[in-house]
Amino acid sequence: MTGKTAFETKYRFARKDVRLENWRQKPFNKWAFQNVGELIPSVHIAAATGGEEEAKPLGGLLEEKATFAGSTETVEAFLKRSDTDGLSIMKAGKLVGDWSAPHMAFGARHIIFSISKSVTAILAGILEGEGVFDPEAPVTQYIPEAKGSAYGDASVRNVLDMTVSLDFEEAYLDPESAFARYRRSTLWNPGGGSESLATFLLTIQRLAEPHGRTYRYRSPNSDMLGILVERASGKRVNELLSEKLWLPLGAASEMSVTVDMEGTARTAGGMSMTPRDLARIGEMMRQGGTANGRRILPEAWVRDTVATGGSHEAWQRGTMVFLFPKGRYRNKWYQTGADSGAFCGIGIHGQWLYVNPKTEVVIAKMSSQPEPVDDKLDEDIVAFLEALSQMV
Numbered sequence: 001m002t003g004k005t006a007f008e009t010k011y012r013f014a015r016k017d018v019r020l021e022n023w024r025q026k027p028f029n030k031w032a033f034q035n036v037g038e039l040i041p042s043v044h045i046a047a048a049t050g051g052e053e054e055a056k057p058l059g060g061l062l063e064e065k066a067t068f069a070g071s072t073e074t075v076e077a078f079l080k081r082s083d084t085d086g087l088s089i090m091k092a093g094k095l096v097g098d099w100s101a102p103h104m105a106f107g108a109r110h111i112i113f114s115i116s117k118s119v120t121a122i123l124a125g126i127l128e129g130e131g132v133f134d135p136e137a138p139v140t141q142y143i144p145e146a147k148g149s150a151y152g153d154a155s156v157r158n159v160l161d162m163t164v165s166l167d168f169e170e171a172y173l174d175p176e177s178a179f180a181r182y183r184r185s186t187l188w189n190p191g192g193g194s195e196s197l198a199t200f201l202l203t204i205q206r207l208a209e210p211h212g213r214t215y216r217y218r219s220p221n222s223d224m225l226g227i228l229v230e231r232a233s234g235k236r237v238n239e240l241l242s243e244k245l246w247l248p249l250g251a252a253s254e255m256s257v258t259v260d261m262e263g264t265a266r267t268a269g270g271m272s273m274t275p276r277d278l279a280r281i282g283e284m285m286r287q288g289g290t291a292n293g294r295r296i297l298p299e300a301w302v303r304d305t306v307a308t309g310g311s312h313e314a315w316q317r318g319t320m321v322f323l324f325p326k327g328r329y330r331n332k333w334y335q336t337g338a339d340s341g342a343f344c345g346i347g348i349h350g351q352w353l354y355v356n357p358k359t360e361v362v363i364a365k366m367s368s369q370p371e372p373v374d375d376k377l378d379e380d381i382v383a384f385l386e387a388l389s390q391m392v
Contacts, residue, residue, distance in 0.1 A: 055098045110272060163214065165216070248296050350377075361390075
């Protein structure tokens with residue numbers, strides 16, 4: 001047979017061309033980001049219902065022009081320029097509409113990368129509200145074997161707020177770095193299976209600077225948080241997600257999370273879900289921790305996370321201050337410092353969950369940007385999302 005398969009016609013490459021060594025690279029990421037479970041072991045969390053009924057088009061909004069970051073372009077043009085795969089928008093709890101790129105079917109799951117961190121922190125907040133998890137406790141209270149690692153004298157609060165003085169760099173593109181070894185331990189890179197994620201985490205040492213002083217974006221902290229909530233609760237992350245979040249939220253579709261050789265969840269970046277279900281999480285946060293008339297997360301935890309908590313000084317010492325000059329980071333969520341009170345979760349390759357309390361708008365944006373981090377595009381996206389949240 002010489003004709004192209006339906007897969008090849010849709011994606012312009014063959015399924016066999018997508019491998020563990022290239023799944024995050026263009027053009028393969030357009031398929032891989034929707035099908036992570038075919039590449040990496042994953043556990044699945046069932047939904048409350050059997051999926052979304054149908055897409056709701058954004059209609060004329062796509063042709064409206066947004067002015068942001070010194071430029072003007074249509075909503076649809078920017079979605080395409082920023083390699084958007086799927087988008088869902090809610091306002092005041094109601095669905096505004098959805099948009100999907102030709103290669104992403106409506107209702108498909110998509111990896112959210114580091115927005116997984118924000119979701120994991122929701123579990124921590126729920127457990128804190130139940131009195132079984134103490135954010136101010138030392139890490140060793142829950143993980144005694146962390147003694148001797150960077151976490152040996154760190155607090156859970158340091159882990160939650162990315163202020164662990166961790167001797168580790170997020171070198172996404174260096175195959176010889178400690179970061180590459182970290183990814184092998186998660187089974188995200190070729191060559192994994194000889195060292196578990198938990199084992200790797202406890203080899204990381206600390207810097208001389210005291211914990212708590214500087215915001216440092218280090219993904220291992222969020223995998224450590226996953227282990228912390230498991231130790232505190234006595235349940236696996238997938239069980240906690242199902243019981244404490246996914247079913248109470250009223251999520252319409254299944255979600256999943258990648259796991260390592262021991263079944264440890266990649267809570268720093270391995271979760272996949274639909275754009276609408278991601279928007280439902282944002283709406284729950286906008287509503288102060290409630291969904292469908294049911295409290296999921298303590299209101300005090302949400303208020304601390306999105307408005308009052310976090311150290312401005314620690315943020316100013318970090319490397320992401322360019323994105324949110326007046327920002328803070330608390331419980332794995334970003335406070336933008338904008339007048340609108342907007343807050344968000346962010347993942348590499350263009351994953352965004354943006355919540356604007358002033359306009360009551362929630363935007364879930366999933367993408368397959370070719371670069372894991374693009375600072376200039378990130379600045380444009382922040383400005384675009386703020387503008388879009390005022391247009392709907």
